[in-house]
Amino acid sequence: MPPQLLVSVRNEIEAEAALQGGCDILDIKEPARGSLGMADIEAISAVADVIQQQQVDVEVSTALGETTDWYAAAPPALPAGISYAKLGTAGLRPDLDWQQRWTGVRRQFELAANRNISWIAVAYIDWELADSPPPLEIVAAAAEAGCAGVLFDTFAKTGRGLFDWLSKPQLRALVNDIHSADQLVAVAGQIAAENVPTLIDFAPDIIAIRSAACAEGQRTNAIHAEAIRYFKTAMHNAAIAN
Numbered sequence: 194m195p196p197q198l199l200v201s202v203r204n205e206i207e208a209e210a211a212l213q214g215g216c217d218i219l220d221i222k223e224p225a226r227g228s229l230g231m232a233d234i235e236a237i238s239a240v241a242d243v244i245q246q247q248q249v250d251v252e253v254s255t256a257l258g259e260t261t262d263w264y265a266a267a268p269p270a271l272p273a274g275i276s277y278a279k280l281g282t283a284g285l286r287p288d289l290d291w292q293q294r295w296t297g298v299r300r301q302f303e304l305a306a307n308r309n310i311s312w313i314a315v316a317y318i319d320w321e322l323a324d325s326p327p328p329l330e331i332v333a334a335a336a337e338a339g340c341a342g343v344l345f346d347t348f349a350k351t352g353r354g355l356f357d358w359l360s361k362p363q364l365r366a367l368v369n370d371i372h373s374a375d376q377l378v379a380v381a382g383q384i385a386a387e388n389v390p391t392l393i394d395f396a397p398d399i400i401a402i403r404s405a406a407c408a409e410g411q412r413t414n415a416i417h418a419e420a421i422r423y424f425k426t427a428m429h430n431a432a433i434a435n
């Protein structure tokens with residue numbers, strides 16, 4: 194199966210542009226709040242409403258900030274129609290009980306929403322900068338927790354991408370472990386269309402972008418449908434060539 198294209202949007206206006214561009218998964222995120230920045234719950238609900246009203250065949254995911262953001266705050270109730278949720282792992286490394294805390298916060302979101310949520314575990318590949326557990330630990334914890342998948346992403350959005358942090362054999366081994374656990378693999382980290390032919394060889398299930406979908410490749414600029422079409426064409430061409 195060729196990978197699906199996830200595009201992160203900050204609101205319903207950007208969601209329309211991402212749909213026009215042909216995204217497969219609409220991800221809601223506020224990029225000004227960090228790698229896994231959570232948008233306001235009103236924006237999350239508005240995007241979920243757009244998808245429900247238009248009845249398009251697109252899944253919706255949402256970023257929920259970092260696990261540590263919720264130690265002293267009550268999670269809001271996520272609206273129906275959210276297929277996946279992602280909670281960052283920055284700052285968890287020094288905590289020996291991080292898995293329990295991570296599980297506890299996810300449970301709080303499920304209690305607030307009054308339903309089970311499909312979780313995508315977040316493995317920051319620049320984990321030392323993020324002060325998060327290393328990817329290998331996250332992959333093991335995700336399997337133990339029964340997460341739907343694992344996302345490899347960069348915490349720092351400074352232009353360094355996936356292979357600046359992980360070697361190809363390392364990525365291949367991690368992907369194999371995740372697929373062996375019957376989970377999805379999502380890759381992100383300022384991926385550009387030129388990186389797709391290399392990435393597709395690792396058989397990710399999802400390629401996740403924000404920067405490449407924005408004007409001038411700047412993740413805090415607005416989403417452009419044309420940039421997404423260009424990226425989708427690169428994915429299509431790479432899938433044919435593979």
Ligand SMILES: O=C[C@H](O)COP(=O)(O)O
Nearest residue numbers: 201382383401402403404
């Ligand atoms: O979930 C994926 C991220 O939004 C990707 O953002 P980025 O392309 O700016 O690294």
